Amino acid sequence: MAPYESDESTTAEEADDLRAGRRKAARYVVPVAVVGVAAATIGLVPALADSGDPDLPKISAQQLIDKIAKSDVQQMSGTVKVSTDLGLPNLGGLENSLASGATRSGDGSSADPSTKLTELATGTHTLRVASDGPDRQKVSLLENAAEYSLIHNGKDVWGYDSGSNEVYHSTDAGHAQGRPPKDVPATPKDFTQEALKSVDATTSVTVQGTARVAGRDAYRLVVKPKQSGSTVGQITVAVDARTGMPLKFTLTPSSGGSAVIDAGFTQVSFARPSASTFDFTPPKGAKVTEDTKAGHGRAGHDLKGTGKVPGSGKGLAEGTGGTKILGKGWNSIATFDTGGKGVPSGSAAGGRFGGFLDSLGDKVSGTFGSGTVFKTRLINALITDDGKVYVGAVDKAALVKAADAAQ
Template identity: 80%
Template sequence: MAPYESDDSTTAAEADDLRAGRRKAARYVVPVAVVGVAAATIGLVPALADSGDPDLPKISAQQLIDKIAKSDVQQMSGTVKITTDLGLPDLGGLESSLTSGATKSGDGSSADPTSKLTELATGTHTLRVAADGPDRQKVSLLENAAEYSLIHNGKDVWGYDSQSNEVYHSTAPDNAAEQKKDDVPATPKDLTEDALKAVDDTTSVTVQGTAQVAGRDAYRLVIKPKQSGSTVGQITVAVDSKTGLPLKFTLTPASGGAAVIDAGFTQVSFAKPSASTFTFTPPKGAKVTEDSQTDHANGHFEGSLKGDDKTGKSDKDLGKGPDGLNVIGKGWTSIATFDTGGQGMPSGSEAGGQFGGFLDSLGDKVSGKFGSGTVFKTRLINALITDDGKVYVGAVSKDALVKAANAG
């Protein structure tokens, strides 16, 4: 891997340290890492305006990365904001109809955390967050006339939707702290660490000035593809100069314009939150739904697959797709591909109704040596699904997907 770039020339020793540091981390395929970053940011944190350029001691990219790695903030609270602009079309009534359909089918209640993800997929949202060690966290999504809260306190995980007065309850597994390491990233620190795992010789990492975020002095770490052809322009992380905690995460597209994801604290305190912050009792008259699958509550869906699949495939096999996952290319322009073993996505006329119109608004019909298919686009991730069920996905252009399919 090539050395990180910094404002100063990088020495050979620093380059060795950088290579060693990267080998210690689990490697992520770049498209998967970028998708994870996007999904995770949608799942928790926030957009914020930084201001000022504080005068801080000079620091190299490697030193700042080390500072992030050593950061161990256990107690904090604050207000966060997230602005997400993936370039998705207006869902209109589709989102609500899909959500209501899931509820009617008995999949859960409006207090189930998974039912809130679609709300965070676009637009600007404000959250309050608090943490006191690995066993106590709280995230509250502030809405117009209501509030949704997700509370983890010891063995209990509670979700509460004040608008519907519904409660969701599950039990955290005994090894929750260890399992959390494999979860989709849920904080600016997690997002930054996962972004750095994707760094190799196709990536430039530099320190570019300073900023003030939520009243805290911070360094600006910039992660940028060296390759052309990626939809990712750059990732900018504001890192707290004292604690090393990432305070803001911004992903901008190569196409320019507004950030795809702009996430960060607008207010933060590192004082110990009150114990009452994590105390929850279902309000009188609230409908309480107990989740019988603990793994589902904690982002681990494998448990629901074990023993129930009649094909004989393990949960790991199912996660890889029928014919497994292959990677074409390298770095930020790599493309993940797999075969669903079935038909491609239906056209709008075949799907019918709102869903058909939604598919048409997302997709572009394409053809080539591979046959024909549909490219589904966002400002970050594009995917080609061929009519015979092969999938090509990456943070690359439509033309790159078609080229990969033709070569495949």
């Protein structure tokens, strides 16, 4: 680490400036990720940082956030390592069975992003990304013996699964107007944009030294909740010293241990990618599925609302009728009423699915009655026996307290 640290913590006044900075940052999102995924379950394997911390000019947290906001990288390509450790039990192939079952029943193509990219929910993956302005992006998921690519070129969006030789194609109105599908976090910058939306008076923001990532000099921005009860320990972002683009994003849980999300470039170039990078013609013999549903290209790819980096509480149950946000800052809890019963027990649910639910759940009780807390290392949810749901990046005690207070 470079021998300095600035901005011990963020005051309420400074928080206003930081919020202004992250609002600017939101206008400069590089639409690299056209992948539709549940972002709360996506992460990147630790990008191997180069040895030796560079000696860079001192910079404050506010200056670094402003640098991110002003970053306007339009052309780039690179390789990102992807991994997630939510602490979920092994599903024993259940998720693959459900996905393949949906495909066999005619509900979709294996090349549809909403089907193919569910595998990014767990494990280690490598992504190859490229961008040339707002109208051209490509993300490729590299596998052992196959490759899946999602390409946005003008009004067209193509998905291709080389393993099954299937193609997905969409040309909805949004694409025809030159807008890409709404981007979701899949690169360090995408995750950083979401994290900065949570910066307020409940947040500590500091600059803690420097690093070398993907051969480039970077500053380390550290974001921490000031409140207790959050499952988020801290977020560390390596920010490119020259361009201001985040090169590495790491979210560690308050419980300690390995990172829940670790997003980092292992190789990056800011040269303009070749135009041929975004060309696609369905291979001979490939099964092509045309998506003719109006607006599906936008809605089908935009799962961002269900997986924002926790902090503000927004997006945890977005789109659900009657959703309310309890608390503030990193301890925000989204709550809504399903209007039905709580989650069935393992015996009632039956089979492997019931056992899976039991492995995640802890029975709890309080003034609210009783229910089950389903836990990961990041997002926890309390489902009461009368069908009310409380969910957030908070610990079990915070969920029970919120349910009791709602009575």
